[in-house]
Amino acid sequence: EESAKNIEEQVGRVVEQAKELQDSAASFISKTSSDEQSLRHRALSLDSSIRRLRSLLHSLLSHNLLQPKLADKLQEELERATCVVVDGDAASFLPGKAHGGFLRMFLGPINVRASRKDVQLKVKEEYNSYRDRTALLFLFFPSTLLILRSWIWDGCLPAFPVQLYQAWLLFLYTGLALRENILRVNGSDIRPWWIYHHYLAMLMALVSLTWEIKGQPNCAQKQSGVQLFLQWAMMQGVAMLLQNRYQRQRLYTRIALGKAKRMDVVWGETAGVDGQLWLLCPILFILQGFEAYVGLLLLKTALVGVVSEWQVFFCGIVLVIMAVGNFSNTVQTLMVKSRF
Amino acid sequence: EESAKNIEEQVGRVVEQAKELQDSAASFISKTSSDEQSLRHRALSLDSSIRRLRSLLHSLLSHNLLQPKLADKLQEELERATCVVVDGDAASFLPGKAHGGFLRMFLGPINVRASRKDVQLKVKEEYNSYRDRTALLFLFFPSTLLILRSWIWDGCLPAFPVQLYQAWLLFLYTGLALRENILRVNGSDIRPWWIYHHYLAMLMALVSLTWEIKGQPNCAQKQSGVQLFLQWAMMQGVAMLLQNRYQRQRLYTRIALGKAKRMDVVWGETAGVDGQLWLLCPILFILQGFEAYVGLLLLKTALVGVVSEWQVFFCGIVLVIMAVGNFSNTVQTLMVKSRF
Ligand SMILES: CC(C)(COP(=O)(O)OP(=O)(O)OC[C@H]1O[C@@H](n2cnc3c(N)ncnc32)[C@H](O)[C@@H]1OP(=O)(O)O)[C@@H](O)C(=O)NCCC(=O)NCCS
Ligand SMILES: CC(C)(COP(=O)(O)OP(=O)(O)OC[C@H]1O[C@@H](n2cnc3c(N)ncnc32)[C@H](O)[C@@H]1OP(=O)(O)O)[C@@H](O)C(=O)NCCC(=O)NCCS
Numbered sequence: 191e192e193s194a195k196n197i198e199e200q201v202g203r204v205v206e207q208a209k210e211l212q213d214s215a216a217s218f219i220s221k222t223s224s225d226e227q228s229l230r231h232r233a234l235s236l237d238s239s240i241r242r243l244r245s246l247l248h249s250l251l252s253h254n255l256l257q258p259k260l261a262d263k264l265q266e267e268l269e270r271a272t273c274v275v276v277d278g279d280a281a282s283f284l285p286g287k288a289h290g291g292f293l294r295m296f297l298g299p300i301n302v303r304a305s306r307k308d309v310q311l312k313v314k315e316e317y318n319s320y321r322d323r324t325a326l327l328f329l330f331f332p333s334t335l336l337i338l339r340s341w342i343w344d345g346c347l348p349a350f351p352v353q354l355y356q357a358w359l360l361f362l363y364t365g366l367a368l369r370e371n372i373l374r375v376n377g378s379d380i381r382p383w384w385i386y387h388h389y390l391a392m393l394m395a396l397v398s399l400t401w402e403i404k405g406q407p408n409c410a411q412k413q414s415g416v417q418l419f420l421q422w423a424m425m426q427g428v429a430m431l432l433q434n435r436y437q438r439q440r441l442y443t444r445i446a447l448g449k450a451k452r453m454d455v456v457w458g459e460t461a462g463v464d465g466q467l468w469l470l471c472p473i474l475f476i477l478q479g480f481e482a483y484v485g486l487l488l489l490k491t492a493l494v495g496v497v498s499e500w501q502v503f504f505c506g507i508v509l510v511i512m513a514v515g516n517f518s519n520t521v522q523t524l525m526v527k528s529r530f
Numbered sequence: 531e532e533s534a535k536n537i538e539e540q541v542g543r544v545v546e547q548a549k550e551l552q553d554s555a556a557s558f559i560s561k562t563s564s565d566e567q568s569l570r571h572r573a574l575s576l577d578s579s580i581r582r583l584r585s586l587l588h589s590l591l592s593h594n595l596l597q598p599k600l601a602d603k604l605q606e607e608l609e610r611a612t613c614v615v616v617d618g619d620a621a622s623f624l625p626g627k628a629h630g631g632f633l634r635m636f637l638g639p640i641n642v643r644a645s646r647k648d649v650q651l652k653v654k655e656e657y658n659s660y661r662d663r664t665a666l667l668f669l670f671f672p673s674t675l676l677i678l679r680s681w682i683w684d685g686c687l688p689a690f691p692v693q694l695y696q697a698w699l700l701f702l703y704t705g706l707a708l709r710e711n712i713l714r715v716n717g718s719d720i721r722p723w724w725i726y727h728h729y730l731a732m733l734m735a736l737v738s739l740t741w742e743i744k745g746q747p748n749c750a751q752k753q754s755g756v757q758l759f760l761q762w763a764m765m766q767g768v769a770m771l772l773q774n775r776y777q778r779q780r781l782y783t784r785i786a787l788g789k790a791k792r793m794d795v796v797w798g799e800t801a802g803v804d805g806q807l808w809l810l811c812p813i814l815f816i817l818q819g820f821e822a823y824v825g826l827l828l829l830k831t832a833l834v835g836v837v838s839e840w841q842v843f844f845c846g847i848v849l850v851i852m853a854v855g856n857f858s859n860t861v862q863t864l865m866v867k868s869r870f
Contacts, residue, residue: 197586197596201604201611204579208611208620211572215619218569219646222562229558232551239544246537256537264541271548279555280548296705298656300642300712301649306559309641316638350840353740360736364704365636372640396700399739400693500690 226283233283237275244268276377279307286375292389293371302372310376311441317369318438324362325434328427331355332420339417345410349403352416359423360395363388383519387512394508401501415491415502422484422509429477436470471524478517485509566623573623576615584608616717619647626715632729633711642712650716651781657709658778664702665774668767671695672760679757685750689743692756699763700735703728723859727852734848741841755831755842762824762849769817776810807867811860818857825849 247264250256275281282305293302304310335355339347367388374380403416488506492499587604590596615621622645633642644650675695679687707728714720743756828846832839 197583197590198600198604200579200583201587201607204576204583205607205611207572207576207579208614211569211576211620212614212618214572215569215623218565219619222565225558225562229551229555232547232554236544236547236551239540239547243537243540243544247541250537260538264538267541267545271545274548274552278552279559280551283555296708297637297642297712298653298660298709300644300653302637302640302642304640313638313640320638349740357736357740368636369638372637396697396739399736400689402742 229280229283230285233275233280234285236271237284240268240272240275277307281307281377286377289375290371292367292385293375296368303375313376314373314378314441317373318434318441320369321366321430321434322438324366325427325430327358328430329424331358332423332427336417336420336424347403347409347413347416352403352420353399355420356395356398360392360399363392363395367392381519381523383515387515390508390512394505397501397504401499401505415488415499415505418484418487418491419505422481425477425480425484429474432470432473436466439466467524467527471520474520475517478513478520481516482510482513485513569620569623570625573615573620574625576611577624580608580612580615617647621647621717626717629715630711632707632725633715636708643715653716654713654718654781657713658774658781660709661706661770661774662778664706665767665770667698668770669764671698672763672767676757676760676764687743687749687753687756692743692760693739695760696735696738700732700739703732703735707732721859721863723855727855730848730852734845737841737844741839741845755828755839755845758824758827758831759845762821765817765820765824769814772810772813776806779806807864811864814860815857818853818860821856822850822853825853 244265247256247261247268251258251261275284282303286303289299289302304313332355335347335351338351339345367385370378370380370385370388374385398419401416403413485506485508488502488509490506492503492506584605587596587601587608591598591601615624622643626643629639629642644653672695675687675691678691679685707725710718710720710725710728714725738759741756743753825846825848828842828849830846832843832846
């Protein structure tokens with residue numbers, strides 16, 4: 191009896207608490223969403239004021255209505271305000287970049303934008319370390335195949351390990367493309383080309399899977415396409431490792447600055463690593479040249495008729511497109527940076 | 531002079547506003563995250579109280595310390611409280627399901643949990659309509675291939691369209707697996723098997739891509755594996771359409787109930803569509819039987835030696851595993867439902 195009464199009371203209390211919790215949760219949600227709305231509104235209007243003032247400044251300066259020294263000072267103040275809006279806590283209330291077809295196709299209408307800056311940085315850090323891990327595999331996997339080919343397999347690659355490798359490539363590039371799209375939604379300024387580049391690489395991996403790996407006799411010649419493909423992949427690993435070293439350092443500078451809350455220095459953010467960029471780029475150009483060369487060799491192989499499959503021709507074309515695009519985008523990046 | 535002074539003032543104001551915005555955003559973020567923390571705490575402790583009381587109720591009842599009628603009433607009240615916590619606005623403050631390796635592999639550490647119930651329902655609705663669209667293609671694509679094969683291609687499938695189809699399958703299953711993982715994180719009770727099922731389907735699509743489509747002479751025999759595969763895919767389309775009809779109706783019942791805020795009826799949620807389930811299941815069982823049959827035929831083709839590729843054998847095994855798993859999970863679902 192005692193415990194029966196007791197439990198009745200307890201259940202009643204729990205039901206009461208559930209109702210209270212529901213009410214608090216509902217009011218919390220409506221309160222935060224209206225607060226968010228107003229912050230979003232303020233961030234947007236501030237952003238447009240900054241834009242307006244910046245163009246006003248330019249026109250005043252070009253009509254000689256402003257002392258250059260004052261203009262410089264005002265310019266700098268505007269930049270500082272921009273940094274506060276774009277890199278500070280307010281950034282998550284500015285409208286994000288649209289999600290893009292690729293993400294919607296794979297994930298549906300889910301929001302992948304992190305609202306807190308530290309989470310966004312964590313996502314970026316994880317992306318970098320993911321790339322590091324894959325860059326090592328990028329070197330290891332194809333070089334193992336090529337070494338085993340001459341040591342054990344008598345110059346003739348068996349189909350299965352190569353296909354396993356190609357499936358891994360497909361999986362990898364899909365992951366990279368998804369992650370880069372997510373970074374973009376989270377405010378990264380990554381050039382669209384680097385993402386398209388991974389779409390092309392996905393397509394190439396997919397096509398290479400359907401590419402029949404012929405065996406003896408005379409397989410050294412029949413497999414010359416596959417072999418070039420593997421060599422290109424190794425080179426890709428080298429490019430990735432170098433690039434990662436640079437990007438990681440760039441991110442660390444940024445996190446350090448963010449932590450110190452020295453927003454006013456962010457403007458000169460890349461200053462510390464700009465020197466490295468000028469070292470990295472010549473190597474990248476050489477690798478891009480090699481990429482185009484492998485593409486052209488594949489085209490030659492396909493057209494001269496040693497290997498007549500359409501896959502070889504297709505991969506050749508895609509490699510050449512990738513090389514040209516990579517080159518032109520690297521040059522454009524350098525040009526934008528040297529303008530400051 | 532005038533406008534110079536004016537712009538100086540305006541820039542000053544903008545800098546001031548940027549600082550204010552940064553402060554409001556920072557305090558908003560810290561305020562909401564501490565409020566969230568406390569709501570999370572309350573939701574968790576309420577959840578555990580409910581659990582505790584439920585087991586207390588059971589033990590009291592089994593020791594005959596409680597009138598059955600009172601026990602029923604209390605039980606129902608507890609269920610109502612559970613519904614409020616699990617299906618109401620408070621639900622987003624209960625800890626979500628872990629993100630799982632598949633999502634982390636493809637997306638990195640990004641959070642894909644929607645905090646609002648209406649967004650979660652929208653995600654689910656979109657998933658259903660995505661499935662609808664793909665189910666139609668599932669019927670259309672392989673049947674076109676099979677029809678063209680006998681009408682135009684003289685009983686001999688050309689490699690390219692089949693590979694295009696297989697690539698589409700791979701892409702599709704990857705999308706479904708990603709979306710289902712996201713639904714799971716957002717509180718869906720989907721059985722893990724249905725997700726594993728799509729991992730297996732992804733693997734099968736990948737393997738089938740490496741499967742060489744042999745041409746003349748005698749291709750009807752050499753292609754018997756591919757043909758069985760296409761037939762299975764059509765059947766999959768039928769299963770998907772039927773299942774979608776049922777799932778859609780289930781979701782609509784749920785949304786309608788949610789909108790009417792009649793939490794207390796949610797408990798009998800599936801009552802309206804339970805009848806349909808008993809109609810759907812026999813058809814599903816037949817399809818699952820056909821799936822196993824196709825798998826066994828593939829195994830036979832591979833073992834008797836008409837087609838000696840490992841891919842045929844592999845696809846056969848996977849199909850049989852899928853059929854057995856689908857069957858046993860459908861039966862388990864029915865058993866769980868008939869217990870109420
Ligand atoms: C040239 C290069 C070093 C410039 O890097 P950078 O200084 O970071 O360039 P940007 O300042 O324009 O970067 C803007 C953003 O894009 C990102 N980004 C730049 N290049 C990228 C790439 N190739 N892949 C992924 N992200 C990249 C940066 O991390 C940065 O992100 P953030 O806004 O979140 O900080 C870099 O683009 C690169 O390595 N390109 C060559 C790649 C290549 O050719 N590979 C294949 C060789 S065969
Ligand atoms: C048997 C079946 C109809 C039961 O569906 P159900 O009544 O929704 O099952 P449950 O109540 O266990 O569902 C729990 C959750 O899992 C989801 N779910 C169930 N089966 C699913 C499936 N096969 N795929 C995706 N999601 C599924 C439901 O939508 C529900 O989601 P929610 O919690 O977000 O509302 C369904 O599982 C099914 O169609 N299975 C057969 C599939 C099959 O065999 N296909 C191949 C044939 S060859």
